[in-house]
Amino acid sequence: MKRKAAIFVAVAGLAAAFYLSSHRRFVGNRPADSPAPAIALTDLSGQTIDPASYRGKVVLINFWAAWCTPCREEIPQFVALQEKYGARGFQAVGISMDDPEGTLRDFCREYGVNYPIVVGSQKIAEAFGGVLGLPTTFLVGRDGRIHAKQVGATDFPKLEREVTALLQSGH
Amino acid sequence: MPMKPLVICLAAAAVLVASVAGAQRENKDGVTARTQSQSSEWPPSSRELIRPEELAKALQSSAKPIVFNVGPRLIYVQAHIPGAEYIGPTSSPQGLEKLRARAASLPRDSFLVIYCGCCPWEHCPNVRPAYTELRQMGFTRLKVLYIANSFGSDWVEKGYPTAKGE
Numbered sequence: 001m002k003r004k005a006a007i008f009v010a011v012a013g014l015a016a017a018f019y020l021s022s023h024r025r026f027v028g029n030r031p032a033d034s035p036a037p038a039i040a041l042t043d044l045s046g047q048t049i050d051p052a053s054y055r056g057k058v059v060l061i062n063f064w065a066a067w068c069t070p071c072r073e074e075i076p077q078f079v080a081l082q083e084k085y086g087a088r089g090f091q092a093v094g095i096s097m098d099d100p101e102g103t104l105r106d107f108c109r110e111y112g113v114n115y116p117i118v119v120g121s122q123k124i125a126e127a128f129g130g131v132l133g134l135p136t137t138f139l140v141g142r143d144g145r146i147h148a149k150q151v152g153a154t155d156f157p158k159l160e161r162e163v164t165a166l167l168q169s170g171h
Numbered sequence: 172m173p174m175k176p177l178v179i180c181l182a183a184a185a186v187l188v189a190s191v192a193g194a195q196r197e198n199k200d201g202v203t204a205r206t207q208s209q210s211s212e213w214p215p216s217s218r219e220l221i222r223p224e225e226l227a228k229a230l231q232s233s234a235k236p237i238v239f240n241v242g243p244r245l246i247y248v249q250a251h252i253p254g255a256e257y258i259g260p261t262s263s264p265q266g267l268e269k270l271r272a273r274a275a276s277l278p279r280d281s282f283l284v285i286y287c288g289c290c291p292w293e294h295c296p297n298v299r300p301a302y303t304e305l306r307q308m309g310f311t312r313l314k315v316l317y318i319a320n321s322f323g324s325d326w327v328e329k330g331y332p333t334a335k336g337e
Contacts, residue, residue, distance in 0.1 A: 065243065065289075067243075067260065067262060067296055068289065068290050068294070068296070069290070069294045069296065070290060070291065070294050071290075097243055097245045097246070098243035098244055098245050098260070120245060121245070122245060122248045122249060125245060125249055126249060130249050130250065130323065130327075131245075131246070131249070131323075132246055132249060132250055132288070132321055132322045132323025132324075132327055133246075133288065133289065133290065133320060133321020133322060133323045133324060134289055134290050134321070135290075151320070151321055151323065151324060152291060152320055152321070153291075
């Protein structure tokens with residue numbers, strides 16, 4: 001019986017490992033579960049965002065661009081998450097890549113963006129391990145560690161489950 | 172060998188084979204599936220696409236292509252194909268003008284490759300206008316680098332050479 005179980009576990013483990021590796025969407029050299037970079041950001045209104053002020057919150061950092069169609073399509077859902085979970089300690093931050101400030105302001109007004117938007121730079125992107133595709137989204141727990149990194153379109157039901165779990169867990 | 176473990180092993184192996192087949196379908200047929208759903212002008216025919224592995228090989232040969240990056244600056248400065256010239260996003264009129272000006276003096280039979288990789292292939296706003304412009308200018312050996320997901324996952328993560336900076 002033990003032998004059967006061992007064979008099953010080994011083969012199933014191999015299959016699962018292959019499945020996970022073929023569906024891996026994480027890139028860059030800042031993998032999940034490393035500390036989020038402590039980099040000061042300045043939002044469109046000129047306010048400095050001190051990373052320490054987000055300690056204890058669940059923070060979503062979305063690298064995006066107004067010229068990027070899949071990025072644009074996600075914004076209303078980030079707005080909804082901020083609206084729904086903001087009072088419970090959730091904070092979204094958008095980092096725009098290569099958008100003129102005027103375009104960004106118009107965009108934020110039109111989409112009713114209710115979270116800070118930062119003009120991105122090489123320094124910011126590299127602090128996050130490199131952002132070489134859009135959209136790229138990080139989810140940081142209350143403990144200041146990166147819990148997930150998604151390159152490409154966000155799976156919102158999954159993201160919401162992760163956000164609620166992190167809000168409840170204290171991590 | 173008793174039947175039960177044999178059945179268990181076969182089932183698990185089937186899962187493994189299905190995963191392999193699924194991944195291969197995603198990687199190899201992605202181009203075909205997408206190209207067939209588009210108009211005759213875009214996307215390019217398979218002969219006008221170049222895959223990352225093919226470009227990496229071509230860059231090591233004596234007949235290197237001229238490579239134009241038609242994507243956002245913030246991605247280019249973090250990582251780009253060595254020797255690639257930065258044109259900028261050709262989704263904007265300024266980017267297209269820059270591309271026209273740069274390409275104007277080139278022989279029309281130059282081996283040209285354009286790439287972006289900002290976003291998944293079907294959403295990239297830059298390669299299509301660049302391709303259309305260069306085709307209209309008469310370039311006969313033009314290829315578009317097929318980047319399915321992003322420059323990060325389809326070039327950098329695959330270990331192909333990169334350069335940094337302006």
